[in-house]
Amino acid sequence: MNLTLKVWRQKNAEAKGKLVTYKAQAISPDMSFLEMLDVVNEDLIKKSEDPIHFDHDCREGICGSCSLHINGQPHGPKHAITTCQLHMRSFKDGETIVIEPWRASAFPVIKDLATDRGAFERIQQAGGFVSVNTGGVPDANDIPIPKVIADEAFNSATCIGCGACVAACKNASAMLFVSAKVSQLALLPQGQPERYRRVQAMVAQMDAEGFGNCTNTGACEAECPKEISLTNIARMNRDYLTAKIFKEEEV
Numbered sequence: 223m224n225l226t227l228k229v230w231r232q233k234n235a236e237a238k239g240k241l242v243t244y245k246a247q248a249i250s251p252d253m254s255f256l257e258m259l260d261v262v263n264e265d266l267i268k269k270s271e272d273p274i275h276f277d278h279d280c281r282e283g284i285c286g287s288c289s290l291h292i293n294g295q296p297h298g299p300k301h302a303i304t305t306c307q308l309h310m311r312s313f314k315d316g317e318t319i320v321i322e323p324w325r326a327s328a329f330p331v332i333k334d335l336a337t338d339r340g341a342f343e344r345i346q347q348a349g350g351f352v353s354v355n356t357g358g359v360p361d362a363n364d365i366p367i368p369k370v371i372a373d374e375a376f377n378s379a380t381c382i383g384c385g386a387c388v389a390a391c392k393n394a395s396a397m398l399f400v401s402a403k404v405s406q407l408a409l410l411p412q413g414q415p416e417r418y419r420r421v422q423a424m425v426a427q428m429d430a431e432g433f434g435n436c437t438n439t440g441a442c443e444a445e446c447p448k449e450i451s452l453t454n455i456a457r458m459n460r461d462y463l464t465a466k467i468f469k470e471e472e473v
Contacts, residue, residue: 223249223310226318227262229274235330235338241320244274249309255298256281256288258310267436275334281306282451283447286382290335291322296386298447300358304384304447324385324393338432342383342399350403352412359449365411375409378402380448387442388418393434400428401454408461418465423463 230238263273288305292298381402407413
């Protein structure tokens with residue numbers, strides 16, 4: 223396969239970026255998208271040119287690092303996969319592919335296609351955990367949890383924090399990510415002692431990071447590689463409202 227790539231190049235968050243055209247030649251249809259970029263970078267290095275910077279780690283659809291906007295879609299044209307799981311057979315020979323970083327003020331560009339998604343880490347640190355002061359943890363068998371609840375908690379926990387939901391949302395909202403992290407603990411007994419403090423802290427940090435409001439269009443769910451459900455957002459909103467009511471009653 224021979225392809226034309228229009229790749230976003232940007233030295234840092236302050237620099238002005240632009241799309242630069244490259245040729246990707248003799249690309250195997252069985253290569254992953256990242257392997258194709260590796261081939262392009264090898265050619266650039268041979269020419270003593272600066273290689274294209276992009277995030278990657280596991281290349282197995284687990285870590286969420288490979289966050290690329292491909293032809294206007296987070297992670298590319300296929301459903302429920304990450305960029306590293308996208309194969310070049312998904313494109314046509316001679317096709318032009320536009321590759322950009324996530325577009326969100328809360329995800330500033332580090333260089334080229336790599337963005338700083340530390341905002342997600344700070345949201346998680348604000349409340350996405352169970353504290354040691356919530357008491358000892360009983361044996362798992364001592365806490366009966368209905369399978370439907372356990373499955374729902376597990377489904378929420380599959381969020382890999384890639385940021386596709388933010389990239390897909392026209393308001394760059396992080397509601398799907400935050401609600402998944404809230405839900406995975408709110409659904410389980412171990413997460414109950416801090417349930418309402420947690421949702422307030424994480425939502426406050428989300429707002430502080432500069433993410434936009436939910437658009438209610440469902441674009442986040444449609445582009446999520448792990449198919450995180452919008453029901454998590456509804457659950458988070460209920461918990462947040464409940465937390466506010468309880469706080470007012472205490473006053």
